[in-house]
Amino acid sequence: MLTASPHLRTRRPSPTTVEYTLSTRPHPGIATTLLYTLVFLVRVIFFSAALLLPSTRLLQSALLPAVLRDFFTSTELGASVLRASANLSTPVLVVVAAALAFSSVRRIYTTESVLVLRGLGIQTRPSEGGAARFIPTELIRDVLVNEVFVGFGVRYCLVVVVEGEEDMVVLFPKLKPRKDVVLKVWRGIRTCLFDGEGDVVVNGKV
Structure with a gap:
């Protein structure tokens, strides 16, 4: 009862800003x-x-x-x-x-978040102990949904392709959200960042 399965909370401080927070903190009760x-x-x-x-x-x-x-x-x-x-x-x-x-x-639950600012970029806030990172819009080449094979199954993760970097930036790396959560955040990021949803891109394929 000290933790729950990861759940998504969406906050929109303004029409051009959206924050997605994934947390294992239980709902109040x-x-x-x-x-x-x-x-x-x-x-x-x-x-x-x-x-x-x-x-x-x-x-x-x-x-x-x-x-x-x-x-x-x-x-x-x-x-x-x-x-x-x-x-x-x-x-x-x-x-x-x-x-x-x-x-x-030590914090009992885990929280990871992504703040999207239209015209500015994306700020990632990892779990406790990690360093926040800001990625300017001009360095963001794309936001993709990647397939990762785990054992005999497939897990979907959200990644940001950054110009000049070989490795992609994985969003919510520790909590590893479900596919429906990944797609919801992906659409939200593209809508806010690029002012349009576009097609779902998985491993570079539409």
Whole structure:
């Protein structure tokens, strides 16, 4: 329930701009809200642990803030943290703290989007960790639907042919949308970018 199958959302801020967002984030609902609230609380615990565990090594140091020293020496929870950290070597403690910190901020769902600006170009926004890229209209030779063989099946993907580049730019590379979604976005991009739909082009063939 933390993620859903990829679904498309279309936003049109103006007649000459359209944004297509593909996401695995579940649709809002009571169950989803409660579940994400629980996840948030777990994240807070993980992040707090990531901060507290390394601090136990500074208990005898003047660098440790007084509030943390009081927490470790005057509360049962603080004493429990001290006991847990005492069984870990410093390198392992650092690794555990880093893993907890990463888990507390890592996004659960995946989102990829394409922003199309008539007369300007296309901006791709990949999933978390990727860099956004803007492709000017004058460098866009074509937008195609490509066939990719995966095992014994065929998957369709949307690609942009960029002038001067050997490799095509794949849109939604991580989520790999269904064929109907690919065709819908393809038509929308051509309508907005080139002011016309044209024919569906698959692997360079109409």
